[in-house]
Amino acid sequence: MLRLLLLLSAAIALSGADLPWITTNSELDISSCPITYFGQKYERFYVNLTSENVVICFNGYYDPQNKGDCLVGPGAAMIFFLIGIKYSALESLFKERLPTISNSLECYLEIQLSSITVQVADFESQAALYVATSSQGTWHTDVLVDGNKVSTVNLTAAAGSSRTRRFVDLSGCRHSGVLFWPGEVRSDPDTCVSLNCFETEVLQTSTCGPLERCQGNGICSLDTICTVTGPAVIDFHGQQNSVKDRCSYSLLRIPSVPDFQVLANFQERRRKDVSFLDSVTLRLNGSSVHIHLKQGGRVLLDDSALTLNSSVQTVHGVKLSKDQTGVTAKASLSNFKASVYFDGSTGQIHLEGPAGQSLHGLCGNSSTSLSKERLFEDSSTSCNLLKEAPFSSCDIDPEPYITACIDTLCSYSDLDHLRCQFLEAYARACSLKSDTTLQDWRSKADCSRPEAFCQDRTCSDHEFCGEKTAGGETRCFCRAIFASKYRKINSLGDPPVCSQNSASLSLVGCLLEDKGIDYSVLQLKEPTCRGQIDKQTHMNNNSQVLYKNTIMSQNLSSGGITRQDQVYIDFSCIQTQPDIQTVVFRIKSSSVVQVISSGPWRYSLTMKAYTDPSRTQAVDSNTEVRLNQKIWVELDTDGLDEKLVAVVTDSCWATDQASPTGGRKYYLIKNGCPNSEDQTVRVKGNGKGTSNYFSFNMFRFTGSSAELYLHCKLQLCVKQENSCVKNCDGARKRRFARSNYEAAAFISMAWTT
Numbered sequence: 132m133l134r135l136l137l138l139l140s141a142a143i144a145l146s147g148a149d150l151p152w153i154t155t156n157s158e159l160d161i162s163s164c165p166i167t168y169f170g171q172k173y174e175r176f177y178v179n180l181t182s183e184n185v186v187i188c189f190n191g192y193y194d195p196q197n198k199g200d201c202l203v204g205p206g207a208a209m210i211f212f213l214i215g216i217k218y219s220a221l222e223s224l225f226k227e228r229l230p231t232i233s234n235s236l237e238c239y240l241e242i243q244l245s246s247i248t249v250q251v252a253d254f255e256s257q258a259a260l261y262v263a264t265s266s267q268g269t270w271h272t273d274v275l276v277d278g279n280k281v282s283t284v285n286l287t288a289a290a291g292s293s294r295t296r297r298f299v300d301l302s303g304c305r306h307s308g309v310l311f312w313p314g315e316v317r318s319d320p321d322t323c324v325s326l327n328c329f330e331t332e333v334l335q336t337s338t339c340g341p342l343e344r345c346q347g348n349g350i351c352s353l354d355t356i357c358t359v360t361g362p363a364v365i366d367f368h369g370q371q372n373s374v375k376d377r378c379s380y381s382l383l384r385i386p387s388v389p390d391f392q393v394l395a396n397f398q399e400r401r402r403k404d405v406s407f408l409d410s411v412t413l414r415l416n417g418s419s420v421h422i423h424l425k426q427g428g429r430v431l432l433d434d435s436a437l438t439l440n441s442s443v444q445t446v447h448g449v450k451l452s453k454d455q456t457g458v459t460a461k462a463s464l465s466n467f468k469a470s471v472y473f474d475g476s477t478g479q480i481h482l483e484g485p486a487g488q489s490l491h492g493l494c495g496n497s498s499t500s501l502s503k504e505r506l507f508e509d510s511s512t513s514c515n516l517l518k519e520a521p522f523s524s525c526d527i528d529p530e531p532y533i534t535a536c537i538d539t540l541c542s543y544s545d546l547d548h549l550r551c552q553f554l555e556a557y558a559r560a561c562s563l564k565s566d567t568t569l570q571d572w573r574s575k576a577d578c579s580r581p582e583a584f585c586q587d588r589t590c591s592d593h594e595f596c597g598e599k600t601a602g603g604e605t606r607c608f609c610r611a612i613f614a615s616k617y618r619k620i621n622s623l624g625d626p627p628v629c630s631q632n633s634a635s636l637s638l639v640g641c642l643l644e645d646k647g648i649d650y651s652v653l654q655l656k657e658p659t660c661r662g663q664i665d666k667q668t669h670m671n672n673n674s675q676v677l678y679k680n681t682i683m684s685q686n687l688s689s690g691g692i693t694r695q696d697q698v699y700i701d702f703s704c705i706q707t708q709p710d711i712q713t714v715v716f717r718i719k720s721s722s723v724v725q726v727i728s729s730g731p732w733r734y735s736l737t738m739k740a741y742t743d744p745s746r747t748q749a750v751d752s753n754t755e756v757r758l759n760q761k762i763w764v765e766l767d768t769d770g771l772d773e774k775l776v777a778v779v780t781d782s783c784w785a786t787d788q789a790s791p792t793g794g795r796k797y798y799l800i801k802n803g804c805p806n807s808e809d810q811t812v813r814v815k816g817n818g819k820g821t822s823n824y825f826s827f828n829m830f831r832f833t834g835s836s837a838e839l840y841l842h843c844k845l846q847l848c849v850k851q852e853n854s855c856v857k858n859c860d861g862a863r864k865r866r867f868a869r870s871n872y873e874a875a876a877f878i879s880m881a882w883t884t
């Protein structure tokens with residue numbers, strides 16, 4: 132039957148084969164029927180024909196020096212070759228004889244030597260050899276792998292006997308050029324690497340797990356590190372994830388060691404949106420004991436601080452020590468050893484133990500949903516209160532309220548009654564929906580009845596009302612976004628606004644309050660210039676405190692006592708030097724002379740100005756007189772008898788118009804005495820003789836014309852003892868006898884700039 136089949140298959144193959152008869156050494160393409168020869172797949176083969184033997188090699192022409200994968204059969208002058216397609220009878224025949232062949236037959240190669248027939252069958256990752264003869268004699272076929280003979284097929288056919296045949300499994304695996312028999316397992320105890328040639332002839336490698344280490348005796352053990360630094364968790368598998376909120380997370384839980392857990396607590400640093408590892412907590416003995424590894428190398432056992440140094444201190448079985456880099460806590464837990472290190476910014480867990488453990492927490496798998504490993508220590512208690520009485524009497528599902536509560540508290544702080552806000556909201560929803568009043572939940576949850584905050588003040592748009600101290604007073608706080616531009620540059624307000632002759636500095640009230648500064652005690656260098664709320668801006672938008680002055684600094688020490696820190700806010704304006712216009716006066720006529728007839732007297736009166744007290748430097752029309760320059764004005768008479776009369780200057784005044792009575796008026800001398808409000812005026816010799824003089828500092832009328840007129844009213848006084856001299860001290864004001872006086876004389880002098 133086989134002969135028939137072979138002929139049939141040969142006929143099929145012949146139609147596609149160009150040269151079925153091979154007479155010389157040849158290379159043949161078998162890519163349409165590749166053979167996996169002991170685990171090595173080949174798409175060509177090479178034939179060497181000698182009279183001694185026929186060698187068919189898959190990896191190149193036969194060379195005894197090379198490690199050939201070859202079949203060596205009896206010698207022949209020519210061979211017949213074909214590729215046969217599969218048929219089920221052939222597959223059954225192979226499988227019946229070779230039970231280790233499990234794959235299905237794909238195709239086969241048939242090579243007819245003069246004395247034997249060889250078939251190499253392709254069973255995908257497996258292969259099988261069939262050798263048959265009906266020629267009389269003994270025939271050997273060697274199977275070589277890497278040049279080594281792995282089996283010899285002996286066929287002996289006696290004369291007249293029927294065909295004899297053998298089947299050989301050509302399956303196997305190779306690893307680094309080494310042959311593995313099907314089912315063979317080899318392992319290296321040093322590396323714990325083991326190779327297994329499975330029945331499907333695929334070599335499988337196994338070694339220690341990713342978290343494990345080979346102990347050198349072929350046994351793997353757990354040996355792995357988890358690192359938490361900043362917001363990042365690099366778990367035992369090397370996977371990375373980042374914590375986004377300010378919460379506690381479980382880093383490590385080992386199901387078989389329930390008494391041990393490591394937690395990480397995250398807090399913000401410079402930025403609100405990035406959290407950093409802030410402390411590490413070891414939970415022992417259920418969760419009845421906590422060892423907190425905190426900032427600055429501080430270690431707390433529950434609430435009490437431990438003093439650590441490089442010597443190991445054992446606390447609840449945990450060996451604690453501290454060096455200049457950080458704190459290490461080592462725990463031995465049944466067959467595990469955990470070492471937890473924390474230096475204030477990085478936490479590392481080194482875990483050793485038996486292989487094949489499932490490890491929970493972010494270190495076990497940081498890709499698990501972060502919220503699954505989140506524990507908000509305080510809020511999980513207080514938020515979870517919603518599951519308990521009296522809340523449990525409400526038929527509204529508390530879960531979304533609990534999640535919202537924990538979510539919020541993990542990104543915020545429990546300030547401004549935030550925690551209670553969620554419980555309050557749930558309680559309200561219950562009372563609205565089912566009209567159930569939850570009895571006494573506030574005292575259970577430690578929440579006070581909500582009060583209207585900041586009743587006595589209205590916070591501006593950039594402020595919010597918050598608690599100054601937990602459960603205590605309230606005040607307006609700066610909203611974070613508004614305040615950030617000031618806080619970034621550590622400033623309490625805007626830069627000064629400078630104008631020509633003033634500067635104003637606006638400070639932000641809520642920022643001052645943050646620093647505990649009361650705006651009302653602020654002042655500029657002049658104590659009279661106090662801080663004030665700018666009513667307008669406060670009413671409308673912001674409570675900015677305005678200071679207007681050109682001098683900038685604060686002095687808080689006035690008033691005897693102070694409860695404020697000393698505050699110094701220097702601000703300055705660059706100002707351009709204002710133009711100083713020098714006003715120069717010129718006298719219009721250097722002296723004024725008037726001839727006066729008064730009763731019996733006829734005399735001339737001269738009014739003359741000088742720039743020196745000895746009255747030698749007369750002011751003439753070329754003399755420039757500056758503002759504030761002292762001027763001496765002499766009133767001199769001629770033609771009077773000094774023994775009989777004295778000249779009394781009753782008054783002198785300045786006007787900005789020529790008329791002595793018109794426009795603005797400023798007295799230098801009044802009632803014979805210098806204007807007490809003008810300290811620059813001096814009067815000399817008034818009422819003593821026939822001349823007197825006065826001095827004053829030059830001035831001008833503000834915002835007025837360039838003209839300045841000096842007018843004086845004089846009187847003659849008939850001398851009786853010293854009766855004409857006026858006492859200007861104000862002590863004893865002697866009244867003048869009117870009768871002493873003659874009619875008044877007026878004289879004027881004009882100045883112009």
Ligand SMILES: *[C@@H]1O[C@H](CO)[C@@H](O)[C@H](O)[C@H]1NC(C)=O
Nearest residue numbers: 156157178179192193194195
């Ligand atoms: C096999 O045939 C090749 C090609 O003709 C030849 O180079 C090689 O030497 C032969 N090998 C032997 C052992 O004869």
Ligand SMILES: *[C@@H]1O[C@H](CO)[C@@H](O)[C@H](O)[C@H]1NC(C)=O
Nearest residue numbers: 269270271282283284285286
């Ligand atoms: C095949 O024949 C060779 C040489 O005669 C002999 O060494 C070998 O043991 C025989 N193999 C078997 C399986 O009989």
Ligand SMILES: *[C@@H]1O[C@H](CO)[C@@H](O)[C@H](O)[C@H]1NC(C)=O
Nearest residue numbers: 415416417418419420447448
């Ligand atoms: C562990 O907890 C149990 C009960 O919670 C307690 O009795 C025991 O003393 C604790 N052990 C340690 C070492 O704290």
Ligand SMILES: *[C@@H]1O[C@H](CO)[C@@H](O)[C@H](O)[C@H]1NC(C)=O
Nearest residue numbers: 437438439440441442443444
């Ligand atoms: C560490 O502290 C312990 C007790 O606090 C003390 O007995 C020990 O001497 C200290 N060791 C060193 C190296 O300072």
Ligand SMILES: *[C@@H]1O[C@H](CO)[C@@H](O)[C@H](O)[C@H]1NC(C)=O
Nearest residue numbers: 368370495496497498499500
């Ligand atoms: C970690 O968990 C994620 C999500 O559940 C999963 O896809 C991943 O395979 C896990 N990684 C490891 C190493 O177990």
Ligand SMILES: *[C@@H]1O[C@H](CO)[C@@H](O)[C@H](O)[C@H]1NC(C)=O
Nearest residue numbers: 666667668669670671672673
């Ligand atoms: C604040 O109010 C003042 C006065 O109404 C107004 O001039 C100013 O533009 C307002 N500023 C802002 C930032 O709204």
Ligand SMILES: *[C@@H]1O[C@H](CO)[C@@H](O)[C@H](O)[C@H]1NC(C)=O
Nearest residue numbers: 656684685686687688689690
């Ligand atoms: C602050 O005021 C006190 C008393 O009024 C005064 O002695 C002190 O010089 C002032 N300091 C400054 C910096 O103005």
